Structure formats: C-alpha cells, structure tokens
Amino acid sequence: MNDNYYKTKESVEEYIKLAKDVDGRQLIEKLNDYLPSNSLLLEIGSGPGTDFQILKKDYRVVGSDYSTEFLNRLISLNVKDEFLNLDAVTLRTDKKFDGIYSNKVLQHLIDEELKKSILRQVDLLNSNGIICHSFWKGEGDELFKGLLVNYQTDESLRILFENYFEILLLEEYNEFEDGDSLLLIGKKK
Template identity: 60%
Template sequence: MQGDYYKTKESVEEYIQLAKDVNGKLLIEKLKQVVPSHSTILEIGSGPGTDWKILKQFYDVTGSDNSNEFLNHLVRNYPKGRFLELDATSLKTDMKFDGIYSNKVMHHLKGDELIDSAKRQNEILNSNGIICHSFWKGEGSEVFKGLFVNYHNVTTLTEVYTKYFDILSIEDYKEFDNNDSLLLIARKK
C-alpha cells in the first residue's frame, strides 16, 4: 500500500534528486556471494534504476515497479532494458527467476502483504532461488511523506520468511546512521 508520493511526476522527480547519491552497491556485493553471475534476477521496486544499472553489470536482470511514473522514467533512460509493471505483493508474472532483489521497497508493505509477497516470491523462484531484500530497522510503523513505512527487526523478518525460505543471514548495515538498516538473504525452501 502506498500514497501518491511515488506516483506523481513532481514527487518522482524530487525523489530522483534526493536519492541520486544512494545506491545498493554493497548489498549487490553480498548478493554476488550467493548468486552466480549471469543468473536471472528480478528487481522489485526499481525506482530511478540506480541498482538496476549495477545489477545489469552482473546479471540477466528484469526491473519492475508499480509506479507508472518510475516505469516511464526507466524505459526512457534504459530503452534496451526489460521492465515489468509489478506490485510487490501480487507479483503477477509467469516468468521465473534465480534471484529476487529489492532495496528499501518491502517496508512499504503491511504485515499480511509482506507474508503474501514472501509466498509469491517462493512461487516465482527457480529451485534454490535466493531473495535479497533491505529494510529500515526499528519497531512499529509510520506514515512518511504519505507513504506507509513498516520497520523491521530480526524477529519480525524471521517470522515472515521462515515458512517459505531458509534464512542465510540478516545483517545490520548503515544507510545514513549506524545500524539503521537490515539486509535479509534467504534461500527458497
């Protein structure tokens, strides 16, 4: 669930400016330790395409988003790229992937949506497929710039993902402040 922030031209342009110096290079280094290069990767919530561009250097990557404004931006900037309109919860695609990656997207899902998304991710992964998702670390939830934000910790992530995945690691890392983020890496059961 989300408000309009990622959906209007003005706010998408604002977000692209605000996030221009942020990228998931270090997270993708972790992904590379468990998913061989040239594998097929789905990115959920590609947004401006910053991480998509890094993933593209190593993988056969498909970008996706549920915002038409971001999808238009992606297609305009990367005309040779493959992008799907996908919602993170329903993930309505017939494609299958070796890995699924997202960077600061899944925190927009409410508790039951995150569980439905985990089940669906299990279904669209090839056997032994890997997920790699980052989250804001903390307790509870809030609405920020009209967007729902659900904070997570090791316990909440373990509860959600254990049914469909073997958790390989849940590690703290620093996005802006020490230990403000968590990276989950898990393998399809």
Template identity: 35%
Template sequence: MGPGKDLDLLLGRGYRATGSDRSETFLEMYRAARGEGADVELLDAVTIETDRRFDAVYTNKVLHHLTEEQLDASLARQWEVTNPGGFGVHTFWHSEKEPEVMFGSLLFTYYTKETIVKKITETGKWAVVEATVYKEMEDDDSVCVVLRRVD
C-alpha cells in the same frame, strides 16, 4: 526499481536482470534513458502478476511499505516466481518503531533483525541464509536478509 540504480549495477556486473516497479512513470523514465529494449515490468510487490520465473528476487527498501499481511503474501508469491533453489535478497529499515504513515499515505513498517528473520522463517517457504544490520544513513538503521527458497 525507482530510478534503476540497482538494476544498472546488476546489469553492469554481467547479470541478466529484470527491473520492476509499480509506477509506470519510473518504467517510462528508465526506458527513455536506456532504450525501449530495457527489460522492465509493471509489477506490484504483493501480487507480482507475471508468468516469468527468476533465479532471485531483490528489493531495496520496498517491502517495508507493506503491511505484515501484505509482506506474507509477497513472500509467498516470490516463492512461486522463483526457481527451485532460488534466492531472495531484501533490505528493510531496522528499528523497533511501530509502523507509521509518512508523506501523506506512505506506510513504513519497521523490523529488527530478529523480527524479520522470524517473520520470514515462519512462512515455511524461505530459509534465512544471512541477516546483517548495516548503516545506510545512520549506524544500524538497515537490515539486509538473504533468503534461499525451501523446496
């Protein structure tokens, strides 16, 4: 969730949305700016420890901080917390580079469009509806995948 810009965009377009972050600091900042009634939860991207169910799960440049094994676990857990027929929408850095640790301890795992589509479909839990390479900072530096839960 970070500072909550994406959450605000969804809410501003009339969606009912829940924000999550593993940092209590980001959640506190969001609540302070939007009010204590803000629908936000302290969640880890791997375990997603909640009893709630969602129509869709969205992450923007979050899952690339996971190892491949953690990504598998996250996708499995996302399937569990997503309603039948639900969606996932995720963005990753698009590159053939090997995983690297930057900023002291922050993991960056890179995927090409082909490798992330293969990784996701191998789970058997998600079908890839669309995968698009796009520019965030430089040409073709990002990939967005839209998933539909396989029931």
C-alpha cells in the same frame, strides 16, 4: 496512506533528487556471494534505476515497479532492457527467476501484504532461488511523506521468512545512521 508519492511527476523528480547519493552497492556485493553471475534476477521497485544499473553488471536483470511514472522513465533510459509493471504484493507475472532483489521497497507493505508478497516470491523463484531484500530496522511503523514505513527487526523478519526461506544472511548495515537498516538474503526451501 498517500499511495501517490511515487506516482506523480513532481514527487518522482523530488525523490530522484533526494536519493541521488544513495545506492545498494554494499547489498549487491553481498548478493554476489550467493547468486551466481548471469542468473536471471527480478528487481522489485526499481525506481530511479540506480541499483538496476549496478545489478546489470553481474546479472540478467528484469526491472519492475508499480509506478508508471518510474517505469516510463526506466524504459526510456534503458531501451534494451526489460521492465514489468508489478505490484510488490501481487507480483503478477508468469516468468520464473533465479533471484529476487529489492532495496528499501518492502517497508511500504503492511505485514499481511508482505506475507502475500513472500508467497508470490516463492512461486516466482526456480528451485534454490535466492532473495535479497533490505528493510529499515526498528519497531512499529510510521508515515514518511504519506508513505508507510513498516520497520522490521531480526526477529520479525525471521518469523515472516523462515518458513519459506533458509536464512543465509541477516545483518545490520548503515544507510544514513549506525545500524538503521537490515539486509536479508535467503534461499528458497
């Protein structure tokens, strides 16, 4: 797998152009139904920071990414905010959060990595903590620009998450095409 796509200046600039009309507003509106405003929220894979800006209106958000290219850009554009260099698999921080959010990030993990990430998310969350994650809906996996896209279904997400999280919402939504995406919101058991 080409892990570099999000890590070079050129590809980060390309990604920012490709994603300029996309944001997670519809997901964040759903999250608002479950996570009280002013909660402390970790965003995994903040990337260009589009969702970070929306989340900031309601929450105390700590942004993060594993790409120093994205992180440096985020830090220079948001000097008053906090960002962590975190890999979604290991999530190495001692901080605790009321919620954890990601939008189209966890599809880059194979299921074994996703299982590790889920366990770390349980550790990082305060009791009754809320997760809100989006995925591409489908079966199997493929490479896009050298990056893994690990598709998920309602069923596969339930199997991965439900031992640790009460599923509060699991629904299809449209990113580019009808029903191409899934949103999962859960509460730590």
